[in-house]
Amino acid sequence: MTSKHPEAIAAIAGTLRSSVSRRRLLQAAGLGSAAMVAAACGAGGDEGGTDSTGAAAAEDMSDTDKAINWSNWPLYIDVNEDTGERPTIEAFQTETGITVTYTEDVNDNNEFYAKVRTQLEQGQDIGRDLVVLTDWMAALWIQNGFAQKLDKSIMPNSGNVIPSLASVSFDPNRDYTLPWQSGIGGLGYNISAYKDATGNDTLTTVDQLFDPSLKGRVTVPSEMRDTMGVLIASQGNDPSNFTDDQYSQAIELLAQQVDNGQIRQVTGNDYIAALESGDVIAVIGWSGDIIALGEDFSFEIPETGGTLWTDNMVIPALAQHKKNAELIMNYYYDPAVAAEVAAYVNYICPVQGAQEAMADVDPELVDDPWIFPTQETLDQTYVFMELTAEQNEAYEREFQKAIGN
Secondary structure (H helix, E strand, O other): OOOOOOOOOHHHHHHOOOOOOOOOOOOOOOOOHHHHHHHHOOOOOOOOOEOOOOOEOOOOOOOOOOEEEEEOOOOOOOOOOOOOOOHHHHHHHHHHOOEEEEEOOOOOHHHHHHHHHHHHHOOOOOOOOEEEEEHHHHHHHHHOOOEOOOOHHHOHHHHHEOHHHOOEOOEOOOOOEEEEEEEEEEEEEEHHHHHHHHOOOOOOOHHHHOOHHHOOOEEEEOOHHHHHHHHHHHOOOOOOOOOHHHHHHHHHHHHHHHHOOOEEEEEOOOHHHHHHHOOOOEEEEEHHHHHHOOOOEEEEOOOOOEEEEEEEEEOEOOOOOHHHHHHHHHHHOOHHHHHHHHHHHOOEOOEOOHHHHHHHHOHHHOOOOOOOOOHHHHOOEEOOOOOOHHHHHHHHHHHHHHOOO
16 A cells, blocks of 8 residues: 555545535535535525525424434444344433434435425425435535534533544534544455355455456446445555546446456445345445354455545424434444444444443444554555546546446
8 A cells, every 4th residue: 555544544534535625616526517416505405494594494393393314324223133223212212202214215316306406406305304314415415504503511422523534624523424434345255155166265455356256246336436446445545645647447347347347336335235135246336234244254454555534413494393303313422332343343333432332332342443543554545546527427437338328
């Protein structure tokens, strides 16, 4: 690797995948000119007034309607394997009397945005009080009036965010977001199936991922930054500081592996099901997802480096239950609750005190490098380079072309 993080997770605070703090125009991939004009004009509507940032705000029904509608990614919260219930949510409901409708419908940042984009731009309620978005997408929502400012007076636990994530370029004071989890993009595989197919015990390089014996049994993420970050690093370049030519070089590699059938599918979080079913053997995937699949699977940071990212809790404009959403955000920043979630999802925990609390939850995980990473672990990762609007549009267009979209 040619570039490493200077200190712990502090590197995340600098750019967080591709933050967009100096731009007012939309930065997400695939947005048309009409959407960009609407964003530049502060689209978001005026139903129910606005908060102090200009985001549309509805009358808050929290005091009379004890409910929360929460959209999150799959495999991203603790689950009782016997009953299917989510223990921390059940405890919150018992403690507060607030009913949580928890939906695992964020499969890909752009895919989810496409589902709610029209409503957001027209200043309409999207039917969710809390959503979890990757940093660059959270930045887009904040900058364009799609996210409401948090009332920290009812969120005392918000001060428990780890110092390295307390201030980020797109939300310097964490006025609109709190980190949900952080994680690493790298290589995941079915241990026995991989050995049977290739004769190798471990998968540690992109060259091994593209071994012809795995043809048609590989997937990579539809999240451009994760797939391209790993591929850029595999070619000896720096995903946090690369040129157009270096990006194109990695795109050529991706296109070649798609065209020759090595890559079966470019997908969102549903790659997990393909791994479980045996349809695929090896993937570029996310640390917690692979680890949560159990001992038959393994996750490795590539020898040339993986990606480092953060997902964030955001309250959408016109959410009907803002206070209730803030209460559950505060609840998950209790170190004991955060430790319980971390023990299940195996992602990097953003809550101070959770490592100490883990001693009571699962002592074996107190020093787990995937949950509480050491400098040695973080030194193997990169944060994807901050992109301008023009770069993002061009790079996403190349990525979509390479994967056949």
